[in-house]
Amino acid sequence: MSGADLIHVVNPDDISDSRKRFGRILIRGSFLLLLVVVLAQALQALGVWDLGFTNWQPTLFAWIFWCVSLCVGQVLIRGEQGKRILFVLPAALFVVSLTVIPLLLGVAIAFSDWNLSSPTGPKFAGLGNIQRMLSDPFYWNALVNMAWYTLGVLVEYAIAFGLALLLSSQIRARRFFRVAFLLPLMLSPVAVSWMIGKSMLEFRFGPISQLARALGWEDPAFFASGDLARITMSVLDAWIFIPFMMIMLLAGLQALPTEVIEAARVDGASAWQTFRKVIFPLMLPVSLTAIIVRIIFKLKLADIVINITAGGPGGATDTVTSFIFREYRDRSNVGYGTLLAMFYLIIIIIGLTGLIRGLGRWMRPYS
Amino acid sequence: MTQAIFHGSDADLAHKAKWWSSRAVIYGVLILWTVVALFPIYWTITTSFKTAPDVMQSNLIPFLDYEPAWLGWRSLGLSPDTIGAESTVRDQFVSRFSNSAIVSLSASGLAVLLGSLTGYGLSRFGYQFGPMKNADISFFFISQLILPPVVLALPFLVLYKELALLDTHIGLILLYTLTVLPIVIWIMRDQFMTIPTELEEAALVDGQGVWGAFVRIILPIALPGMIAAFVLSLVLTWNEYFFASLLTSTSTINLPVMVASQTGSQGISWWTMAAISFAAILPLIVVGVLLERFIVRGMTAGAVK
Numbered sequence: 001m002s003g004a005d006l007i008h009v010v011n012p013d014d015i016s017d018s019r020k021r022f023g024r025i026l027i028r029g030s031f032l033l034l035l036v037v038v039l040a041q042a043l044q045a046l047g048v049w050d051l052g053f054t055n056w057q058p059t060l061f062a063w064i065f066w067c068v069s070l071c072v073g074q075v076l077i078r079g080e081q082g083k084r085i086l087f088v089l090p091a092a093l094f095v096v097s098l099t100v101i102p103l104l105l106g107v108a109i110a111f112s113d114w115n116l117s118s119p120t121g122p123k124f125a126g127l128g129n130i131q132r133m134l135s136d137p138f139y140w141n142a143l144v145n146m147a148w149y150t151l152g153v154l155v156e157y158a159i160a161f162g163l164a165l166l167l168s169s170q171i172r173a174r175r176f177f178r179v180a181f182l183l184p185l186m187l188s189p190v191a192v193s194w195m196i197g198k199s200m201l202e203f204r205f206g207p208i209s210q211l212a213r214a215l216g217w218e219d220p221a222f223f224a225s226g227d228l229a230r231i232t233m234s235v236l237d238a239w240i241f242i243p244f245m246m247i248m249l250l251a252g253l254q255a256l257p258t259e260v261i262e263a264a265r266v267d268g269a270s271a272w273q274t275f276r277k278v279i280f281p282l283m284l285p286v287s288l289t290a291i292i293v294r295i296i297f298k299l300k301l302a303d304i305v306i307n308i309t310a311g312g313p314g315g316a317t318d319t320v321t322s323f324i325f326r327e328y329r330d331r332s333n334v335g336y337g338t339l340l341a342m343f344y345l346i347i348i349i350i351g352l353t354g355l356i357r358g359l360g361r362w363m364r365p366y367s
Numbered sequence: 368m369t370q371a372i373f374h375g376s377d378a379d380l381a382h383k384a385k386w387w388s389s390r391a392v393i394y395g396v397l398i399l400w401t402v403v404a405l406f407p408i409y410w411t412i413t414t415s416f417k418t419a420p421d422v423m424q425s426n427l428i429p430f431l432d433y434e435p436a437w438l439g440w441r442s443l444g445l446s447p448d449t450i451g452a453e454s455t456v457r458d459q460f461v462s463r464f465s466n467s468a469i470v471s472l473s474a475s476g477l478a479v480l481l482g483s484l485t486g487y488g489l490s491r492f493g494y495q496f497g498p499m500k501n502a503d504i505s506f507f508f509i510s511q512l513i514l515p516p517v518v519l520a521l522p523f524l525v526l527y528k529e530l531a532l533l534d535t536h537i538g539l540i541l542l543y544t545l546t547v548l549p550i551v552i553w554i555m556r557d558q559f560m561t562i563p564t565e566l567e568e569a570a571l572v573d574g575q576g577v578w579g580a581f582v583r584i585i586l587p588i589a590l591p592g593m594i595a596a597f598v599l600s601l602v603l604t605w606n607e608y609f610f611a612s613l614l615t616s617t618s619t620i621n622l623p624v625m626v627a628s629q630t631g632s633q634g635i636s637w638w639t640m641a642a643i644s645f646a647a648i649l650p651l652i653v654v655g656v657l658l659e660r661f662i663v664r665g666m667t668a669g670a671v672k
Binding site: 099296344 | 393408427482484489493524541548571578652
């Protein structure tokens with residue numbers, strides 16, 4: 001297994017057989033303990049044998065004990081190699097425990113009819129939730145909204161690129177501007193919901209509404225019509241996240257080879273030509289990385305929607321996350337909500353994989 | 368381009384005019400965007416010192432347009448005349464604030480610990496877990512980034528209910544660690560790859576173990592990257608609302624959930640909301656101004672080679 005190690009130092013290991021045996025016993029023993037605890041708790045949950053457990057925490061502790069034993073056992077059995085495995089194993093066990101297990105549980109929940117507020121527990125629903133999803137216009141509406149929100153990333157990218165170009169030009173007080181531009185990203189989206197969404201856009205006294213009136217818009221109702229509300233929401237989210245793309249693009253601009261740009265200037269290229277023919281193509285890999293990472297964050301959009309419009313008017317600003325949030329908050333519908341989330345995850349995985357495959361050949365054009 | 372330009376000639380003056388106008392445009396746009404970025408923060412601070420008539424007349428500049436009052440801060444128990452007295456609102460606020468601090472600091476710390484080890488391992492050794500080699504393991508960790516919170520939210524709700532972890536600090540800390548871990552691993556792997564392996568090889572030849580070499584030699588060099596990962600995690604976890612609103616109910620409510628619950632209630636006054644919002648964003652404004660260098664470093668890791 002050490003074929004690809006970058007460190008070429010071999011420390012001789014002399015591991016006694018009894019040490020190896022102890023390591024194996026530790027791992028197998030703790031696994032057996034885990035099985036026994038799970039079985040005991042399952043028996044109680046099925047009503048076969050009441051052992052007086054109040055919750056599933058014993059299983060959790062047995063699981064943690066098995067994970068720790070697995071790590072210790074690696075060192076006992078494999079010595080130096082085990083110590084190397086120990087760098088990655090804790091995080092791997094952590095992620096598996098906290099994503100793979102909940103995801104498997106999620107699949108089970110998704111096919112159940114389960115309302116947390118009803119006294120009866122989960123019931124197997126088969127394909128019932130899927131049928132319900134296919135005929136749920138609000139969910140499909142939320143998915144279409146996500147497509148619009150995602151398209152907004154391109155506008156954000158253009159603005160962020162412009163700002164990054166300005167920041168990389170010969171200016172004074174660069175650090176001041178960079179910090180000022182970065183600050184919106186630091187703010188809690190929930191606080192921003194109030195600061196901008198509820199107060200600055202307030203119809204009567206909000207400064208932005210007043211500015212709009214001064215500019216001749218008689219009736220600045222930012223959340224009245226569906227399209228307008230969605231645009232307002234996109235602008236707000238853009239305000240928070242433009243700094244993120246800007247910083248990535250700025251770093252890309254600063255890493256460009258200056259000789260190439262100087263050569264273009266010397267050859268008599270105008271500023272626009274330099275940008276169009278030299279800077280933009282060189283920036284393509286960084287740009288695509290920034291756009292993809294931004295899309296990943298965009299697909300999680302929820303906080304400001306939940307807190308400003310709660311999806312309104314008529315679902316026009318709803319995101320998938322905010323829709324499922326309300327499905328749970330208002331109706332405690334765990335089973336159906338989980339199915340919607342799982343379906344969303346599948347769409348995301350297919351979409352992003354396709355996107356990255358499709359863009360892949362532009363990501364590294366010069367290698 | 369071939370024309371020689373002499374000082375004070377027509378060509379020189381035209382060139383200067385062009386230079387000055389481009390300067391004016393650049394600084395004009397920069398200042399405009401500074402206003403766009405900072406005005407909401409300014410608005411929030413000033414509104415927390417307004418009274419009802421000031422809000423309704425949309426007064427903007429304190430002392431000039433209106434006389435600042437401590438209204439917003441008094442309702443939080445944080446104005447000069449109430450700071451000494453007992454205040455249930457302030458106790459509540461302090462408890463939310465400390466919940467946010469405990470959860471975000473612990474989660475960021477744990478994520479940097481796990482992420483640094485993993486990043487180091489992946490940048491140095493060749494692993495094979497079943498069919499997965501290093502590239503697959505890295506992808507496994509980093510691909511967690513695309514997992515939307517909503518997919519995990521409801522299973523976690525059910526799981527935590529059974530494990531009696533709802534409304535506990537440890538439950539939130541574990542979940543927050545999970546959400547920032549992919550970013551931390553991304554940053555740290557990138558960081559360790561820039562450190563030459565000869566450094567540890569020398570230490571290993573001198574008889575140190577891999578862990579000894581890692582702790583004594585590599586960690587001090589990688590410290591800036593770790594700070595960057597920590598600060599970025601802190602920003603993300605301090606502002607997290609979605610999981611907190613689903614998984615906390617009374618004792619571990621954090622600041623975003625508190626702000627959100629106030630926004631929803633009808634009778635809340637503008638100055639109080641402004642004061643709460645400002646108190647919620649202030650810590651990260653300070654972090655942003657002081658540690659901007661590290662935040663930028665964290666965000667650009669891996670993106671630019």
